[in-house]
């Protein structure tokens with residue numbers, strides 16, 4: 001059913017370079033969260049810190065009551081079993097076929113028989129739509145298929161938490177749309193906690209329950225999707241709407257002169273908040289909230305046209 005990840009006052013530097021400081025948030029059990037941020041703001045470093053591959057300078061990461069920053073190696077080993085990770089390139093072993101790649105964690109971490117392993121591998125290959133491709137080598141398949149194989153491997157130990165590092169990198173928009181639907185369907189099916197690092201704005205706007213934004217060495221905002229998509233906070237607004245006007249510059253934040261030059265520029269109105277992607281079987285996910293609920297309960301007026309089906313927004317259906 002997924003577990004919370006409680007991140008408290010996390011700070012990470014490499015030498016004198018502070019990556020981010022005092023990051024605190026709770027990734028809620030069973031929900032889908034997206035973490036955004038300009039390149040180099042330390043999103044991948046955050047994922048690696050969450051699974052204990054990197055040690056932060058300060059702070060804690062608490063999962064099921066254990067702080068994986070300060071726990072023993074033995075406890076860390078146990079906690080890691082709760083995680084499934086989809087690495088950016090799928091991280092497949094090039095010399096093994098997809099079946100053996102997906103079976104690898106089961107052979108490494110469990111004492112299951114080969115026939116039990118076969119059942120699990122085939123179930124996960126089926127989940128990600130790869131039945132029939134078991135004998136292929138990673139080099140013989142497309143990037144999208146490699147991602148799905150990586151996802152099947154991330155799922156074989158029945159994780160409570162799944163981390164996705166840029167699942168859409170290198171995929172065309174159609175394959176990204178299929179992968180996003182697969183992510184939502186999987187969340188409905190396995191009820192695990194999902195944390196996705198992505199640069200894809202469409203994914204960020206339509207897939208998650210919550211969005212976080214890392215910027216300028218700190219967590220600029222984290223909260224429900226509707227909160228960030230209706231936010232006028234300059235960094236959040238600029239990033240989620242892919243605009244040039246705002247505090248984020250080409251390689252770092254803009255200086256005072258650049259910001260002063262933009263002072264009187266008109267910003268385009270916030271676009272409508274789209275409907276959240278639903279599971280393809282039409283049965284809502286456990287953590288899914290009705291459209292507009294966060295805005296209503298928090299007295300926030302969403303941008304005009306929010307929460308209408310695409311067909312209505314496009315003028316296809318007359319009111």
Ligand SMILES: Nc1ncnc2c1ncn2[C@@H]1O[C@H](COP(=O)(O)OP(=O)(O)OP(=O)(O)O)[C@@H](O)[C@H]1O
Pocket residue numbers: 014019037038039040041042043044045046
């Ligand atoms: N092991 C390491 N040793 C030293 N510096 C590192 C290490 N890993 C990452 N960094 C630095 O940390 C910073 C953040 O890197 P990270 O890959 O987490 O950024 P990111 O937000 O995921 O970027 P992108 O969106 O481009 O993938 C970079 O400046 C990187 O060079």
